Amino acid sequence: xxxxxxxxxxxxxxxxxxxxxxxxxxxxxxxxxxxxxxxxxxxxxxxxxxxxxxxxxxxxxxxxxxxxxxxxxxxxxxxxxxxxxxxxxxxxxxxxxxxxxxxxxxxxxxxxxxxxxxxxxxxxxxxxxxxxxxxxxxxxxxxxxxxxxxxxxxxxxxxxxxxxxxxxxxxxxxxxxxxxxxxxxxxxxxxxxxxxxxxxxxxxxxxxxxxxxxxxxxxxxxxxxxxxxxxxxxxxxxxxxxxxxxxxxxxxxxxxx
Amino acid sequence: xxxxxxxxxxxxxxxxxxxxxxxxxxxxxxxxxxxxxxxxxxxxxxxxxxxxxxxxxxxxxxxxxxxxxxxxxxxxxxxxxxxxxxxxxxxxxxxxxxxxxxxxxxxxxxxxxxxxxxxxxxxxxxxxxxxxxxxxxxxxxxxxxxxxxxxxxxxxxxxxxxxxxxxxxxxxxxxxxxxxxxxxxxxxxxxxxxxxxxxxxxxxxxxxxxxxxxxxxxxxxxxxxxxxxxxxxxxxxxxxxxxxxxxxxxxxxxxxxxxxxxxxxxxxxxxxxxxxxxxxxxxxxxxxxxxxxxxxxxxxxxxxxxxxxxxxxxxxxxxxxxxxxxxxxxxxxxxxxxxxxxxxxxxxxxxxxxxxxxxxxxxxxxxxxxxxxxxxxxxxxxxxxxxxxxxxxxxxxxxxxxxxxxxxxxxxxxxxxxxxxxxxxxxxxxxxxxxxxxxxxxxxxxxxxxxxxxxxxxxxxxxxxxxxxxxxxxxxxxxxxxxxxxxxxxxxxxxxxxxxxxxxxxxxxxxxxxxxxxxxxxxxxxxxxxxxxxxx
Numbered sequence: 001x002x003x004x005x006x007x008x009x010x011x012x013x014x015x016x017x018x019x020x021x022x023x024x025x026x027x028x029x030x031x032x033x034x035x036x037x038x039x040x041x042x043x044x045x046x047x048x049x050x051x052x053x054x055x056x057x058x059x060x061x062x063x064x065x066x067x068x069x070x071x072x073x074x075x076x077x078x079x080x081x082x083x084x085x086x087x088x089x090x091x092x093x094x095x096x097x098x099x100x101x102x103x104x105x106x107x108x109x110x111x112x113x114x115x116x117x118x119x120x121x122x123x124x125x126x127x128x129x130x131x132x133x134x135x136x137x138x139x140x141x142x143x144x145x146x147x148x149x150x151x152x153x154x155x156x157x158x159x160x161x162x163x164x165x166x167x168x169x170x171x172x173x174x175x176x177x178x179x180x181x182x183x184x185x186x187x188x189x190x191x192x193x194x195x196x197x198x199x200x201x202x203x204x205x206x207x208x209x210x211x212x213x214x215x216x217x218x219x220x221x222x223x224x225x226x227x228x229x230x231x232x233x234x235x236x237x238x239x240x241x242x243x244x245x246x247x248x249x250x251x252x253x254x255x256x257x
Numbered sequence: 258x259x260x261x262x263x264x265x266x267x268x269x270x271x272x273x274x275x276x277x278x279x280x281x282x283x284x285x286x287x288x289x290x291x292x293x294x295x296x297x298x299x300x301x302x303x304x305x306x307x308x309x310x311x312x313x314x315x316x317x318x319x320x321x322x323x324x325x326x327x328x329x330x331x332x333x334x335x336x337x338x339x340x341x342x343x344x345x346x347x348x349x350x351x352x353x354x355x356x357x358x359x360x361x362x363x364x365x366x367x368x369x370x371x372x373x374x375x376x377x378x379x380x381x382x383x384x385x386x387x388x389x390x391x392x393x394x395x396x397x398x399x400x401x402x403x404x405x406x407x408x409x410x411x412x413x414x415x416x417x418x419x420x421x422x423x424x425x426x427x428x429x430x431x432x433x434x435x436x437x438x439x440x441x442x443x444x445x446x447x448x449x450x451x452x453x454x455x456x457x458x459x460x461x462x463x464x465x466x467x468x469x470x471x472x473x474x475x476x477x478x479x480x481x482x483x484x485x486x487x488x489x490x491x492x493x494x495x496x497x498x499x500x501x502x503x504x505x506x507x508x509x510x511x512x513x514x515x516x517x518x519x520x521x522x523x524x525x526x527x528x529x530x531x532x533x534x535x536x537x538x539x540x541x542x543x544x545x546x547x548x549x550x551x552x553x554x555x556x557x558x559x560x561x562x563x564x565x566x567x568x569x570x571x572x573x574x575x576x577x578x579x580x581x582x583x584x585x586x587x588x589x590x591x592x593x594x595x596x597x598x599x600x601x602x603x604x605x606x607x608x609x610x611x612x613x614x615x616x617x618x619x620x621x622x623x624x625x626x627x628x629x630x631x632x633x634x635x636x637x638x639x640x641x642x643x644x645x646x647x648x649x650x651x652x653x654x655x656x657x658x659x660x661x662x663x664x665x666x667x668x669x670x671x672x673x674x675x676x677x678x679x680x681x682x683x684x685x686x687x688x689x690x691x692x693x694x695x696x697x698x699x700x701x702x703x704x705x706x707x708x709x710x711x712x713x714x715x716x717x718x719x720x721x722x723x724x725x726x727x728x729x730x731x732x733x734x735x736x737x738x739x740x741x742x743x744x745x746x747x748x749x750x751x752x753x754x755x756x757x758x759x760x761x762x763x764x765x766x767x768x769x770x771x772x773x774x775x776x777x778x779x780x781x782x783x784x785x786x787x788x789x790x791x792x793x
Contacts, residue, residue: 232476239472246445
């Protein structure tokens with residue numbers, strides 16, 4: 001409960017700060033949509049090896065910045081992410097992946113591995129998550145490069161940090177396509193976001209239908225049904241059906257002909 | 258071909274057949290397509306008289322600068338209600354509901370439309386919708402948004418906007434159901450031997466129109482519901498303050514309302530294509546070209562709506578695309594005009610009344626069409642946008658096109674409908690006065706528009722005075738002509754001399770049945786063995 005209160009407190013700070021212009025933002029998310037993350041940034045993976053992030057991003061990827069010792073919103077955020085990934089029908093690690101990156105350079109690999117084990121225990125799709133949800137640490141230079149490029153602004157407060165809760169979505173080329181703010185994510189919205197980030201990559205047809213019918217509402221920051229598109233399609237579909245029935249179904253013989 | 262279908266005097270006509278009902282119930286409970294057609298016509302005539310009165314009121318207000326008869330608010334209400342009545346109650350349903358209903362089964366050799374009860378139901382919806390529209394005149398004062406109900410003003414105005422918009426919404430259903438009825442009728446109920454390309458041109462245009470009615474009308478229905486949601490529930494579809502988009506309204510509105518122009522004009526073209534061969538005693542020139550151009554207009558007409566919004570702030574690409582498509586849609590219309598003229602070439606023309614209407618239709622339609630290209634070009638559009646030029650243009654098309662064709666059709670099929678002939682010399686007098694009045698009324702408005710007189714104002718600068726006087730006098734002449742025509746027709750329907758089955762020596766199936774036709778049209782469903790428009 002304390003965590004949630006703290007989380008809402010931080011969210012309040014974030015939203016108040018968000019009202020100011022981008023440059024003044026000390027803590028929060030400055031959206032850098034359509035910009036690229038530095039694909040040559042180096043991180044340390046779960047085995048303690050140094051890897052180049054660009055080599056790993058080959059599918060839609062969720063980035064989220066936390067620090068593993070975090071007493072505040074990081075845990076609800078990661079729980080929210082775990083739930084959303086569990087709840088949609090895309091295959092984690094195949095259709096998309098998630099990177100959780102510690103922005104505290106003092107933290108080591110082992111902390112991350114432990115964290116990952118905890119969350120995997122919560123998940124139904126823990127097997128997929130084993131290879132699809134990766135935890136990283138990094139040195140201060142690389143972390144600064146990444147958080148800067150994604151607009152993730154945070155501030156140390158004693159031993160801890162004040163920071164925002166958000167998921168940053170990048171496409172397979174490293175371009176930022178969407179920010180999902182908050183700590184609760186609807187599995188459906190996560191799925192739509194991933195489909196959108198997948199760009200030209202082919203997926204099941206039903207996904208294309210979903211993408212056609214729903215569009216992103218930047219104001220409410222969620223996916224909404226595009227009523228004009230759906231209504232238009234229905235009208236044309238029914239018209240086509242009527243035409244086909246009239247042309248293809250044979251006329252019944254009437255008695256007086 | 259007429260001989261073997263002699264009028265059988267024992268058969269009662271549809272006007273005598275009362276279905277065992279009395280008084281007004283003979284009409285309002287009848288599912289006979291011919292009676293329903295007349296029900297539509299009488300209702301429309303009432304509204305038309307209201308619409309004409311409002312139009313005349315505006316022209317009289319504009320006879321001099323400053324306030325002459327009505328003030329600004331009353332003027333705004335007048336042009337709004339005039340537009341709503343004329344567009345939604347008269348020209349959109351006009352030819353399909355009246356002549357389509359009456360003639361479609363007769364022309365394709367059927368006993369009725371496919372769904373006669375649905376047909377009557379459509380009429381009730383039409384009446385309900387018209388009452389809603391008219392009810393907007395009372396209460397908080399008539400709407401003042403213009404017939405287009407543009408957002409954001411349409412959900413801010415304190416006037417009676419909702420009844421008018423809801424009326425238009427309800428009227429849409431009458432239109433959709435009539436369209437559906439006609440599509441099924443044409444597909445399923447053509448007489449044996451009447452293949453698609455032996456079908457007369459008026460049913461062909463009804464077919465193209467019916468598809469537009471069916472597919473485009475739901476869009477305006479949804480749009481008007483959205484306006485209602487905006488006004489009543491405060492949902493921000495179109496309100497920029499709530500994240501909505503006023504431009505979206507314009508898009509949605511014109512996606513319907515531009516094809517609606519083709520709902521008006523296509524059947525008008527169909528009626529003209531029937532009249533011209535009959536009075537030139539020649540097969541129509543380029544039958545297939547006319548059919549294909551009908552379908553082309555119906556199809557391309559869907560993609561030109563943006564030309565109403567050239568100054569609304571669309572992207573350059575959208576502007577070019579819509580302008581180009583607008584020029585494209587002019588081609589099939591021009592093909593038709595070419596074909597009508599070519600039909601007259603070397604024909605033996607008799608200048609009967611319907612032919613006079615058809616010829617004057619071509620005249621005003623050409624002026625309306627060519628000035629449409631001025632509006633379809635991006636640069637000139639900016640200059641004349643929202644001026645009297647636009648008003649002149651669409652009255653030449655909508656009133657000149659649909660109206661002249663309606664009166665032409667009326668004088669052509671009148672003997673079939675009532676079994677009586679009208680007084681030809683009064684009809685001719687009415688026509689020439691109407692025609693002169695029409696050109697005098699709307700002609701000067703082209704000039705005024707180019708000179709910069711804006712539309713939709715009750716007042717204007719002194720420099721516009723002269724042409725406005727001419728225009729207002731033209732309105733009086735036009736109304737005089739209209740009254741002569743109306744009185745002549747009403748009188749003749751009761752007391753005119755009896756008309757034969759085929760007074761004009763027409764070739765269509767409708768001329769093979771007695772005038773007025775019996776309840777079930779054909780005693781025996783005819784077999785069609787040759788193309789239509791074959792004259793001996």
